[in-house]
Amino acid sequence: MTFIITMKQHDSYSTFQPPMRDGVTASKIYLPKLEKLPQSLFVFLCEHFSHISANEWKQRFDDQLILDMRGRKLCIEHPYTENTHIYYYRFLNHEIQVPFQEKILYENDHLLVVDKPHFLTISPSGQYIQETLLVRLKKTTNNPDLTPIHRLDRETAGVVLFSKRPQTRGIYQQMFADRHVKKVYHAIAPYDPELSFPCQVALRMEKGEPFYTMKVTEGKINSQTEIHLLEHDQMWAKYLLQPVTGKQHQLRVHLNWLKLPIKNDPFYPTVVHKDPHDFSQPLQLLAQKIEFVDPITLQALCFCSAYELTL
Template sequence: MLSIKYGNCKDYTPPMIEGVSASKVFLPQSAIQPYTVFEYLCEHFQHIQITEWQQRFEDQLILDMQGHALTVNSIYQANTHIYYYRFLAHEIHVPFDEKIIFENDDLLVVDKPHFLTMSPTGQYVQQTLLVRLKRTTDNPNLTPIHRLDRETAGVVLFSKRPETRGIYQQMFADRLVEKTYHAIAPFRPDLTFPQSVHLRMEKGEPFYTMQVIAGKNNSHTEIEILEHNEHWAKYCLKPLTGKQHQLRVHLNYLNIPIKNDPFYPSVIHKPEHDFSQPLQLLAKEINFKDPISLRPMHFCSDLDLTL
């Protein structure tokens, strides 16, 4: 059982446990009121097995507003809230390490490895970049300012303080950040580079993929070749927009899908413990003027892709 120090104040903030922050759930007033908190959670989160909720109560991972551990028999109190922690009984270890490459009062800049999901979701909690970093830095306020796909490696920025987080997020929203990616994909001598790719992208099928459709363009990438051999080329990609899977979709549209891409041109379901063929896409560099210090900032991944 995990040991937690409980508070008793009205503005209680639950502590991190092994890098995991507590989730907050409001208990609403309803016509058919559940008798216990346990009943409500089982009904409200039906995708989570009842036995898993039972285990969380047993491990004292469900807390009231004051930080007191609840039990499966704790009475449901409408118009209050509770906290709960999420841990997985079995989680696949990602055998690659992240590296902190810069840190100041506001920012943490990290070199993310392939196969590491950014934040807790689905079958990953401890084996996510955010939880690993929270555990390493003991900073519960860490928040990604932008994101990389699980399959993509490279430079990513985290906010360390809520007070300045919005300033950096706005910098990305205003497209004041220059990002440079490298990718390994087939070499096609009939294609001319450099070139600009402008496409309209929308959600595809399956829902976690994107597709190109007719209509007004909403994605733009500048592409050039850095080097090539007879079969493969190393491409430099500069996205001017930030659509999901944009670089992967744009290269696939040119009929040069990124090497080892499990989604494009078709979805390939690989075992979760198979780390043998990382997607050959790397967030290599990031440049911006710091909105607080006004100094130019440039960060480069220590990782590299080779033909």
């Protein structure tokens, strides 16, 4: 059963929006009608969100991070109330600090364009909340509506776009869906004199094992990349990659399929569990440039990363 849903329009307090706290916006949970009522809201949360420890839920109550629909702070003894919503804020007791800083390249009324460093996750997940690009930017801009329009892997640096306004977010998302955005990446990977460039790689990709990886399979093609060779020495080469599609880990998988795994890739060809405190070997993949015609202003825009990959 899914418990996080959209607020019903007839809710008496549907206009209440919890304030952003330290760059984090509140998550919303719907409390459905159940055959047997839990002893308390705390018991329900522990049972139905078992991936979050009871101690963490207790800490959230103690820190007054759980609110009702009116914005009132709830205590750990609060009863379970059917057909209502609650809000909660996520937090981490211990979070690894990412020692690299993002840079805002451009903004207008609708868009924020950012140059993301390596090792910085886009959105809160797992062991990162404060040390994510989205939360950092929300704190910098004081804009709780900020939302990424597309994604870059934690390991990848470069240009990424954020929506500033919910009213126009879908217009920019559709721009990506319709492939009206030209993206250029750079990568450092092994040099193979037996391969000819430019070349097109077109493969079918599906979820792999472990679950956070992708694999190449037989079947209808669903990923395509154009690859150019920019420069090389005897061991390494710098490649220009232009993805036609946008599958997860597409560029990493496509180069690995050519037996040219990207330098310092912790997933391909083999998953290597690195020390999360080790920032010494960033993945050599860069979202170097993005070009598009702004669908609202009709202005032709082009943004380039200040980062550069070298052999």
